[in-house]
Amino acid sequence: MEPYKKAEPIAEVLKRGEGRATVRGWVHRKRVLKEKIFILLRDSTGVVQLVLPRDRFREAEDLNLESSLVVTGSLVREPRAPGGVELHVESIDWAYSGEPYPINEDAVAADSEYLLDVRHLWVRSRKMQAVLKIRHTVFGAIHEYFRRSGFYEVHTPMFITAAVEGGATLFKVDYFGQPVYLTQSSQFYLEVLIYSLEKVYVVAPSFRAEPSRTRRHLTEFWHAEMEMAWAGMEDAARVGEEVISHVVEKVLEERQDELKLLGRKTEYLERAKPPFYRVSYDEAVEILRRRGVSINWGDDIGADEERALTLEFDKPLVLYGFPEKLKAFYHRNDPRRPEVTLSFDVLLPEGYGEVIGGGERIYDERELVDKIKRFGLDPRDYWWYIDLRRYGSVPHSGFGLGVDRLTMWITGADHIRDVVPFPRDVRRTTP
Amino acid sequence: MEPYKKAEPIAEVLKRGEGRATVRGWVHRKRVLKEKIFILLRDSTGVVQLVLPRDRFREAEDLNLESSLVVTGSLVREPRAPGGVELHVESIDWAYSGEPYPINEDAVAADSEYLLDVRHLWVRSRKMQAVLKIRHTVFGAIHEYFRRSGFYEVHTPMFITAAVEGGATLFKVDYFGQPVYLTQSSQFYLEVLIYSLEKVYVVAPSFRAEPSRTRRHLTEFWHAEMEMAWAGMEDAARVGEEVISHVVEKVLEERQDELKLLGRKTEYLERAKPPFYRVSYDEAVEILRRRGVSINWGDDIGADEERALTLEFDKPLVLYGFPEKLKAFYHRNDPRRPEVTLSFDVLLPEGYGEVIGGGERIYDERELVDKIKRFGLDPRDYWWYIDLRRYGSVPHSGFGLGVDRLTMWITGADHIRDVVPFPRDVRRTTP
Numbered sequence: 001m002e003p004y005k006k007a008e009p010i011a012e013v014l015k016r017g018e019g020r021a022t023v024r025g026w027v028h029r030k031r032v033l034k035e036k037i038f039i040l041l042r043d044s045t046g047v048v049q050l051v052l053p054r055d056r057f058r059e060a061e062d063l064n065l066e067s068s069l070v071v072t073g074s075l076v077r078e079p080r081a082p083g084g085v086e087l088h089v090e091s092i093d094w095a096y097s098g099e100p101y102p103i104n105e106d107a108v109a110a111d112s113e114y115l116l117d118v119r120h121l122w123v124r125s126r127k128m129q130a131v132l133k134i135r136h137t138v139f140g141a142i143h144e145y146f147r148r149s150g151f152y153e154v155h156t157p158m159f160i161t162a163a164v165e166g167g168a169t170l171f172k173v174d175y176f177g178q179p180v181y182l183t184q185s186s187q188f189y190l191e192v193l194i195y196s197l198e199k200v201y202v203v204a205p206s207f208r209a210e211p212s213r214t215r216r217h218l219t220e221f222w223h224a225e226m227e228m229a230w231a232g233m234e235d236a237a238r239v240g241e242e243v244i245s246h247v248v249e250k251v252l253e254e255r256q257d258e259l260k261l262l263g264r265k266t267e268y269l270e271r272a273k274p275p276f277y278r279v280s281y282d283e284a285v286e287i288l289r290r291r292g293v294s295i296n297w298g299d300d301i302g303a304d305e306e307r308a309l310t311l312e313f314d315k316p317l318v319l320y321g322f323p324e325k326l327k328a329f330y331h332r333n334d335p336r337r338p339e340v341t342l343s344f345d346v347l348l349p350e351g352y353g354e355v356i357g358g359g360e361r362i363y364d365e366r367e368l369v370d371k372i373k374r375f376g377l378d379p380r381d382y383w384w385y386i387d388l389r390r391y392g393s394v395p396h397s398g399f400g401l402g403v404d405r406l407t408m409w410i411t412g413a414d415h416i417r418d419v420v421p422f423p424r425d426v427r428r429t430t431p
Numbered sequence: 432m433e434p435y436k437k438a439e440p441i442a443e444v445l446k447r448g449e450g451r452a453t454v455r456g457w458v459h460r461k462r463v464l465k466e467k468i469f470i471l472l473r474d475s476t477g478v479v480q481l482v483l484p485r486d487r488f489r490e491a492e493d494l495n496l497e498s499s500l501v502v503t504g505s506l507v508r509e510p511r512a513p514g515g516v517e518l519h520v521e522s523i524d525w526a527y528s529g530e531p532y533p534i535n536e537d538a539v540a541a542d543s544e545y546l547l548d549v550r551h552l553w554v555r556s557r558k559m560q561a562v563l564k565i566r567h568t569v570f571g572a573i574h575e576y577f578r579r580s581g582f583y584e585v586h587t588p589m590f591i592t593a594a595v596e597g598g599a600t601l602f603k604v605d606y607f608g609q610p611v612y613l614t615q616s617s618q619f620y621l622e623v624l625i626y627s628l629e630k631v632y633v634v635a636p637s638f639r640a641e642p643s644r645t646r647r648h649l650t651e652f653w654h655a656e657m658e659m660a661w662a663g664m665e666d667a668a669r670v671g672e673e674v675i676s677h678v679v680e681k682v683l684e685e686r687q688d689e690l691k692l693l694g695r696k697t698e699y700l701e702r703a704k705p706p707f708y709r710v711s712y713d714e715a716v717e718i719l720r721r722r723g724v725s726i727n728w729g730d731d732i733g734a735d736e737e738r739a740l741t742l743e744f745d746k747p748l749v750l751y752g753f754p755e756k757l758k759a760f761y762h763r764n765d766p767r768r769p770e771v772t773l774s775f776d777v778l779l780p781e782g783y784g785e786v787i788g789g790g791e792r793i794y795d796e797r798e799l800v801d802k803i804k805r806f807g808l809d810p811r812d813y814w815w816y817i818d819l820r821r822y823g824s825v826p827h828s829g830f831g832l833g834v835d836r837l838t839m840w841i842t843g844a845d846h847i848r849d850v851v852p853f854p855r856d857v858r859r860t861t862p
């Protein structure tokens with residue numbers, strides 16, 4: 001049997017605290033004293049302090065940071081050790097030392113571009129490990145929420161020929177000599193599928209050829225989108241606040257250690273329960289003007305305005321009723337007030353801003369074709385989307401949620417790339 | 432309140448079988464007799480027979496197939512109706528008739544290319560609905576298996592610069608004027624992440640510029656991939672048989688109605704429990720030669736050979752130990768027999784063939800660099816992949832599972848495009 005097969009997870013060994021144990025992992029810290037060598041050994045579950053006596057020095061000499069190791073020894077309670085337990089090593093059963101680890105404390109402190117250059121190593125850090133565990137919980141909770149709520153998981157194409165959001169930020173692919181594009185949103189395909197399954201969701205990558213580097217944009221991101229037949233704007237907004245609060249609740253339940261390691265204060269997370277605040281576009285303009293922001297009715301609410309707005313509220317808010325020209329053509333205009341649409345964004349507090357965009361879609365064929373033309377687009381480019389309104393259309397609503405952005409807020413990250421294992425932006429496609 | 436808000440799912444109404452009810456859905460069939468109109472109304476949960484008396488004829492006249500409808504009436508037990516219940520309609524509360532539905536029975540019988548042209552409508556068919564529900568269960572069961580088994584869900588980039596499988600079938604993207612490629616496999620990135628989380632999985636699209644149209648290839652497909660630290664080939668094969676059997680068990684538990692609707696015989700599914708057969712490449716060559724297939728040791732086992740092989744077995748099989756040159760460079764050679772690799776495929780029975788490819792990866796730096804060169808590749812193209820072996824490498828194994836192919840077998844489909852809502856191949860990128 002391979003020597004690593006009998007190893008136990010470090011978290012379990014710490015919990016037991018006595019007897020003999022074999023553990024495996026990577027050298028996180030190494031401190032050589034006159035009589036002893038202390039090694040902090042890391043695995044995916046925790047960190048344990050190894051103690052090697054003088055007569056093991058020769059074997060331990062080669063060990064660099066991040067060397068991999070399998071060791072056996074006795075557990076001894078030691079209040080000064082992390083987790084209150086030390087492993088007194090009797091044998092090194094397996095080791096792979098490699099070369100001196102290139103990431104040093106200066107690079108970490110500077111949080112420099114270099115950490116992106118060596119992302120394939122930096123993901124080993126305790127910080128990235130914590131973020132990735134939270135991400136795992138976030139995605140699990142999203143699937144759990146939708147499945148429990150009667151949504152079917154579906155899969156929509158990445159290769160598309162019709163743009164949902166307009167063509168400016170589409171990536172072009174050489175498709176056997178023909179141009180096709182990478183999807184920015186699965187929405188149109190979800191609208192197709194409600195005629196079969198009524199309530200559908202998808203969790204998948206979306207792509208945006210965003211040429212500027214901002215704190216909250218990447219060129220590829222994970223998008224959780226849903227669409228429901230027989231539903232209006234407020235129905236979709238309710239699903240939005242429910243899914244966010246479910247995710248946050250799960251993270252608070254399962255990831256306290258990781259939130260602590262990241263230094264994330266949880267008061268805003270704990271308050272993120274439905275109902276979120278409802279703020280109309282009109283009210284938002286009023287609030288911003290009272291705060292001295294120069295904005296007129298009809299102007300966009302961009303990143304800066306969102307930031308200012310969220311700082312007024314102690315939990316997420318549903319911002320609804322945007323003027324027609326601020327939202328894509330497919331949003332249904334409010335029949336009682338046609339200059340605004342039945343659209344909404346969910347904004348996260350603490351300055352984070354937009355995480356969901358959604359609303360009710362136009363379901364009437366004539367209304368849709370007229371609006372496509374009013375927006376200067378060609379109905380022929382949307383033939384199958386229009387077709388959905390030619391054969392038994394129904395009122396329906398949906399939204400797209402940026403999962404990386406949600407994770408960014410939950411972890412308290414400054415930059416979206418801090419919550420993505422291998423972030424992609426205009427300058428970076430490697431590692 | 433909107434008239435559709437008070438509707439109940441058809442499956443629940445059928446179960447209740449009496450009293451008054453409001454239902455909503457789409458006209459699946461319509462039959463006009465002298466005294467009555469019968470309408471089969473479909474929603475995502477089932478089909479109910481509506482009965483409209485003579486005095487409702489005028490309202491029902493406009494209703495085409497697939498018109499959407501909300502109706503209220505009384506439930507009456509009627510053994511000849513589907514589900515044993517009829518709804519005697521008292522009011523049509525809402526209707527959207529649209530135009531005559533273009534898909535007719537001839538097109539369906541011919542299963543023609545036309546059904547792909549109108550895929551945005553064809554997904555409404557009872558057959559596609561059943562397939563999509565099974566797909567939903569398949570994906571849910573994959574996540575459930577991995578999460579229960581201690582794997583972390585991670586997300587790896589779609590935009591890449593280093594090819595896992597070699598460059599021949601990569602799609603090129605115009606990335607702000609530079610060429611990047613779409614991923615064919617997340618494997619290299621999963622190998623990065625085992626140093627942080629030990630056991631990781633991802634469920635995401637992969638892309639393959641496959642220029643030929645076959646029954647089991649699409650240009651984009653959903654890939655479930657996993658990688659484990661401290662694991663050998665057989666460990667990965669066991670995870671493979673466990674995840675497949677868990678998925679099949681879930682489908683048998685939750686989707687009997689859908690399997691029946693598709694006419695799928697379930698005997699092979701019921702038998703797909705671990706352990707699957709283990710067949711070495713050497714044995715496979717022997718079996719094939721005994722069957723009269725012309726194959727020599729060292730030749731590839733392609734689609735035809737796989738088909739012949741699987742017909743010899745009554746459940747899935749793990750085919751292992753392929754000659755070095757038949758598998759990509761990263762597969763570890765068997766130290767006891769260096770001409771073969773510690774690689775395996777899982778083949779599905781009934782002629783379906785390969786659904787998983789995996790194995791143990793080379794963990795030694797020198798061994799990896801030597802093999803990259805032996806394969807005529809340039810180590811500089813794999814700098815960060817090699818880096819993983821410079822800092823505390825560990826033995827590790829993993830695999831990729833084609834989820835669409837698994838769904839194809841489970842549903843008994845002839846063609847992979849039959850189980851994908853919007854299939855993409857060399858000729859088709861729309862709808």
Ligand SMILES: [Mg+2]
Pocket residue numbers: 301302345354
């Ligand atoms: Mg906005």
Ligand SMILES: [Mg+2]
Pocket residue numbers: 732733776785
């Ligand atoms: Mg093969």
